[in-house]
Amino acid sequence: MEQYEYATGPGEGAGGVTGGRGAGAGQLTAAVRADVHLALAERLATAEAEAAHELFTAAFGLYGARHLGGTAGAEAAQLSWWHGPTVRVPQPRRAGRGARRAERDVVPAAELLPAGSRRGRHRKPEQAPGSTPHATAVERRTAARLLAAHPLVTAAGPHGAGFRLIRRHADWLAERFLTVLGYPLTIGDSYARLHKAGLPGRGLAGFGPAGYAELVRALGALAEGRPAEITDEAVRRLLAHWRVLTQHGADHELARALGPLAAPAAGTPALAVRRRLAESPVVLLDELSGPERAWLAGREAAEAALFADFLGLEAEIRAEGIALLDPADELTDLAGGDGGTLTQAALLLVERLVEELRPLPEESAPPAVLIPDALIDGALGDVTDEHGAQWSRGYLADLAGFRRDALELLRRMELIAPAGRAWVLRAPAARYAAPLEVQPGPGPGRHSRRELNAAG
Known part of the structure; x- marks a missing residue:
């Protein structure tokens, strides 16, 4: 204030x-x-x-406003993002679509026709804008x-x-x-x-x-x-x-x-929550104040309907919170400016992190888990080995800058968050991973550090 x-x-x-x-x-x-x-x-x-x-x-x-795109199935308020339906890594969208x-x-x-432009003689007269x-x-x-x-x-x-x-x-x-x-x-x-x-x-x-x-x-x-x-x-x-x-x-x-x-400033819990829903990719319940959580409890479906009518957003309701999604991928400023390399790399990175750190179904499902720093380097090394031939040479020539920019994009998407000098992986990140398959043993990539999970 x-x-x-x-x-x-x-x-x-x-x-x-x-x-x-x-x-x-x-x-x-x-x-x-x-x-x-x-x-x-x-x-x-x-x-x-x-x-x-x-x-x-x-x-x-x-x-x-900043919203994620794609939908991952119907509402499932009791289901965790860690274990719920997923959307796989999307193809990079063209810059400027917005x-x-x-x-x-x-x-x-x-409205888009030049004044005085001719219309075909067989064409039916158009209705006036907003006439229905x-x-x-x-x-x-x-x-x-x-x-x-x-x-x-x-x-x-x-x-x-x-x-x-x-x-x-x-x-x-x-x-x-x-x-x-x-x-x-x-x-x-x-x-x-x-x-x-x-x-x-x-x-x-x-x-x-x-x-x-x-x-x-x-x-x-x-x-x-x-x-x-x-x-x-x-x-x-x-x-x-x-x-x-x-x-x-x-x-x-x-x-x-x-x-x-x-x-x-918002004077009521209703305004505070609605502003976060309208502007942010994800709203986690544990990040709301007590009065805000109390106001939202039981109102998730009604708020989803309100924002669908008002802004055309679709709600993804999970145990940890709500994400209002824009399937048209327009209400966002998250597109990378490099033609797709950064966006694709960041989402592949978060997919690997989820695979390594996601809790099992029988375990408790926290809203976020700590990411070991070495795991970030290992996972980024894996995805660079596998996909780097198709990516911008400028990024591959500066791997430290590549790492920094990828993490910043994931932070802006609110899939990760800073925790002091470390990072935490937030539950909504799991929507970009493959469906959960329990496969004990080492991670799939040669750079992976799966043994660090317990130490994290």
């Missing part, structure tokens, strides 16, 4: 920004003051790297998914067609996001801005304390209508990507809309 209040000023929560067509812009503009930007920039500049990530996220909430595919596939075709209850529901879900993946959507940006859907269903979207997640929605003539709450681990890639500080100072200057002094090209590129900087100058209204005003 301290970070949120520092970013917005005490008592200046975002609850007054109720969304709707153009709603909230006045309150938002009034709340964004030069001293807030300058004070926040100063604190970011002097923060440690991890603290800077968390502070920026707490102030701006500009991150996308939420753009949902926009391309679902936006009514009538089903079409309306599809449009609303598409718009909500776009905002969940991209909390800033601009008319001139890559999701311009989706922005039209957001404008069309502005009131419904504002009400649903505020009711379900406590997220205010601000919509202007050329932008839509969803105000998410702070969440650890969701900073901007490639940014550190100095970059964050320059970004906030630049936004502050542009919000006041002044030129911004920008020396960091990453800051300039990001502001151009956000359409704050354009070929014709700067969009000062959008700069004000992007001020440090994230959603307020």
